[in-house]
Amino acid sequence: MLHVLTDADLRTAGNRFARALDAAGVDERGAVALIAGNVPEFLAVYRGTQWSGRRLTPMSTRWSAAEVDYVVESCEADVLVAEARYADVVADAATHIAPDRRFAFGGAIAGFRDWSEVEAFPGDPLPHPVAGNHMMYTSGTTGRPKGVLRPGVEGPPPGRLGQAGTEMLQWCLGADANGPHLVCTPLYHAAPITYADGAALLGAPLVLLERFEPEAVLAAIEEHGIASTFMVPTQFVRLLRLPESVRARYDVSSLRLVVHGAAPVAPDIKRAMIDWFGPVLFEFYGGTEGGGLMITSEEWLA
Secondary structure (H helix, E strand, O other): OEEEEOHHHHHHHHHHHHHHHHHOOOOOOOEEEEEOOOOHHHHHHHHHHHOEOOEEEEEOOOOOHHHHHHHHHHOOOOEEEEEHHHHHHHOOHHHHOOHHHEEEEOOOOOOOEEHHHHHOOOOOOOOOOEOOEEOEEOOOOOOOOOEEOOOOOOOOOOOHHHHHHHHHHHHHHHHHOOOOEEEOOOOOOHHHHHHHHHHHHOOOOEEEEOOOOHHHHHHHHHHHOOOEEEEOHHHHHHHHOOOHHHHOOOOOOOOOEEEEOOOOOOHHHHHHHHHHHOOOEEEEEEOOOOOEEEEEHHHHHO
16 A cells, blocks of 8 residues: 655654643653554654654564563663554553553554544644653664664754754755655655655655565656655665566656665665666765765766
């Protein structure tokens, strides 16, 4: 399924969630744990925390119940938000959270408040917005995942991720930084949410795909005139596996920036993508803890 969202949509939905947290007595620096797919409610929770001073920990939808239980307790969550399809995965973790601070959407979860209660709150601007923070967990390659909390932004929003996203898009695209942005990679990872939030803050409409399907991605690029997106190398491989007749069916000339990272990319795969999309690939190598290296298509080809 595909959703098209504007910055105004995100602000309204985020303000409602922030007010729901206020009504539940969650402190301004309270922590929210979230497990959900690429759906509009994910972005509502993200914006609601990042504009009300709260700390968000998004959790992988591939984690087991034991992993979710561990992270909810480890990040000291005051609130748990879950998409209904992950009801079984959050059952143990929910025992750490007060019933009035559990929220569910996309269906009912026993012991959770329905998302309609959030949507009943006003979506008008918050009187005193405060930048929140974002606490990611590492992949756990040496034991359990470890929380990484970087210094936040003191003062009004946007927070660190939103600021980074806008700066990167402006640096790469200049005047085209407000072009439509495609979200086709899980938002619980740092890079997809960083670029999505940055694009929205610059006025770009977000085209949100709930799951990655190669031909659906090409159709979205053509239909919505996508200017920027973030992908990982396995997605490049899946795109290149499409029959040439299918690939030729779609116009991808609107693309100005395809950021990629998170894993190594084989030289032949990257060259094939540049031959197809043009020299719009921008690769980074970095870590959750911060810092990294970047390279443009032109530099890579040279």
